[in-house]
Amino acid sequence: MTFSDISLEEKQKALGELRNIKEQFAARGWFPGTSGNLSVRVGAFTPDRFHFAVTSSGKDKSVHTPEDFLFVDANGEACETTALKPSAETLIHAKIYRMTGCGAIFHVHTVYNNLISEYYGDEGYVPxxxxxxxxxxxxxxxxxxxxxxVLPNYADIPSIAKLIPGTLKPEIPGILLRNHGIYAWGANAFEAKRHLEAFEFIFEVLYRSLLLPPRPHS
Ligand SMILES: CSC[C@@H](O)[C@@H](O)C(=O)COP(=O)(O)O
Ligand SMILES: [Zn+2]
Structure with missing residues (x-):
């Protein structure tokens, strides 16, 4: 399937979902300082051939503009002529799609995911x-x-993407980058959002539990 075989309806549905998610996450303060990126896959999937809509790089995600998203292929290359640049982390999205065949991937930087990823970073996982x-x-x-x-937060994105196949666990729909943020995914936008919210709740509980004083002897 080529990009032009994918219906306009399906492409517009993906852009609408991204716009909604972007607005909701921005309202929660989940995109500080232009951080974070979002994508939704469109059309048929094989591990080597797929397409997805992704946020363009460096934009203020708390406002809507006609330049918020573009479509890219499995190599992270734009599907149409555009001056927009895909997210700097598009190759991480592409690798997660390739490995999982999922339908949507959301990446946010929060204080809780940063603190917890650093606290457990040496172990390579958060229990x-x-x-x-x-x-x-x-x-x-x-x-x-x-x-x-938890993966190391290399400045070189292809070096992070290379580690994903050896790190990703089929039963866990997310990966942390140490001191950076989380990628959470799902079969569709609804499921990816539920997973991301669950992860963030878990990180907040873990962080706050670390601060609780010891219980007095009863
Ligand atoms: C401005 S800090 C965040 C970036 O370094 C990056 O990690 C990020 O999440 C957003 O990059 P972007 O290229 O806008 O998708
Ligand atoms: Zn990031």
Whole structure:
């Protein structure tokens, strides 16, 4: 399937979803200082051939403009002639699509995901157990213990993308970059948003738990 085979309706639906998500996340303060990026896949998928709409690089994501998104292919190259630059982290999105075949990927920088990724960074994963919102990740096992992968935050994005196949765990729909932010994905925009919200809730619980004083002996 080429990009021009994908219906205009499907492309517009993807852009509408991105616009909605962008507005909601911006209202939560999840895009400080132009950070963060979003993408939604369109059309058919094979690991080597797919297309997605992605945020353009360096924009203020708290306002809507006609230059907010563009379509790219599996190599992160623009599908149409445009002056817009795709997100600097487009290759990370492309690698996650290639590995998972998912339908949407959302990346945000928050204080909680930064602090927790640094706290557990040396282990290479964030452990979590006994938090109800683990179910929001689609993991329904009783008292599930999960490990959320943490990758080093190299300045060279292809070097990060190369680590993804060895790091990504099929049952965990997200990866942290140390002291940077999280990538969360799902089969579609609804699911990717639910996963991202669940991760952020888990990080806040973990962080605040670290601050609780020891319980007095009873
Ligand atoms: C302005 S700090 C954030 C960037 O370095 C980057 O990590 C980021 O998330 C946004 O980059 P962008 O190219 O706008 O998609
Ligand atoms: Zn980032």
């Amino acid at each position: 979590a157990q006994g938090i109800e919102l683990i179910k929001g990740l689609g993991i329904w096992e009783e008292n599930a213990a999960i490990r959320i992968p």
